[in-house]
Amino acid sequence: MSIRVFLVDDEAKASAILENKLQRFCPQLSIIGSSQDPVEAIEFIRTEKPDLIFLDIAMPTMTGFELIKEFDEPDFEVIFVTAFDHYAIQAIKNCAIGYLVKPVAKEDLILSVHRAVESILNKEMLSKNKQLIANLGVQTFQQKKIVVPSQNGLQFVKIDHIIRLEGIEGYTKLHLVGGISILSSHNIGHFADLLDTVSFFKTHKSHIINLEYIESYLNEGYVMLEENHQVPVSRAKRAEFLNMLKSNTD
Template identity: 75%
Template sequence: MSIRVFLIDDEPKALAILQNKLERFCPQLTIIGQSQKPEEAISFIKSEKPELIFLDIAMPTMTGFELLKEFDEPNFEIIFVTAFDHYAVDAIKHCAIGYIVKPVAKEDLILSVHRAIESIEYKHTLSKNKQLIANLGVRTFQQKKIVVPTQNGLQFLKIAEIIRCEGTDGYTKIYLEDNSSVLSSHSIGHFADLLDDSIFFKTHKSHLINLDYLESYLNEGYVILEGKHQVPVSRNKRSDFLNLLRNNER
């Protein structure tokens, strides 16, 4: 599991040192950006949604605590990095996962990162467990939701709203009824196993379709789905696909 990280410190040298140590000692993290300006950082965090931020407390235009107050629901983990020990009590009050004093020691950094990752994974597990409980109370497969890991975290998709899935380079793009799409790090094979084969059909090694959205089959070997999706049906799948259509009134 790769954790997306953003760094905030008004001192460029401190940022460079922290980035270097994270790259050397914490390979499970992916640094997606950094900023010396808290106002700029707020905008970035809201748009890119990192899972973990390293945050300096004592900055000239806005403290780290003031930055946090700009978020109604700060759903990211926080590791405070500062040269001032007396801020520790306030950091604890703000439920910080970690607190590192400059200069940053390797052992303190690794421990804080480990705790942050545990917390992030716990939240994901909790979300997945909640969805499992919800699904247990749903009678039909189409009313259930699937949990899809994405770059930004977890998304819960209603199965009935999935039009099709398209695999490429080990990833899967999921097309939804509202014309939006979601990119998952899982392969197309994962979704072929996950989704009911009485409702979904794998027309091609890279394509999985929801038969409830089927509009027509073209003799050239393509199907047309609602929303003007055209999907190929491979030669070795055509016979099974046509037999399925003959045996099922949809």
């Protein structure tokens, strides 16, 4: 059985690299197309009905999750591809849906494809996709809000408005876009657990940053974020942090 495959990634280079690896290591797959435009991809999927889709999560106009929600009966197998291994991975794992972390390793690719083919043969795709949509709820991760107890009551903060978080003597100061800050009675450990499935990284025992706002890394051990925020990266975290940055640019 030939498995018909479609690739969706807003970065043409990433899509080309993945296509090359699929041709080399997964000859049982037949690549029928690729797209950098999620809206165009939706129409292609509806018309051509591929068996398997490799789908980038973080795209500027529409996330991979939003794309899935465009289908009432998403009866195709999906392997999500993401640059951040802690970006909404838990929602995917709970449904036994495959995912790959960029740069895609040969062994991970072969294993994910093997599992996807088994799912296609057993016709498990529709139920898994519906469960994923249920797990994600009515909002995407970019639109989600967290509840932050403050001196003035409860603040409802959009996750993608958080630039960084700073632990201060058992409290946490949230630095938001536009120079806004909120002091929460929760400690930074609470927010580290809360934001574990989105694009945040704990650079230091007292600092968490939103990876979407990174501008540069300084050799002295500091990361520069948008709106002139400078945050230390502890010695214990530097190797992991630099490897993460490298993998995101490969």
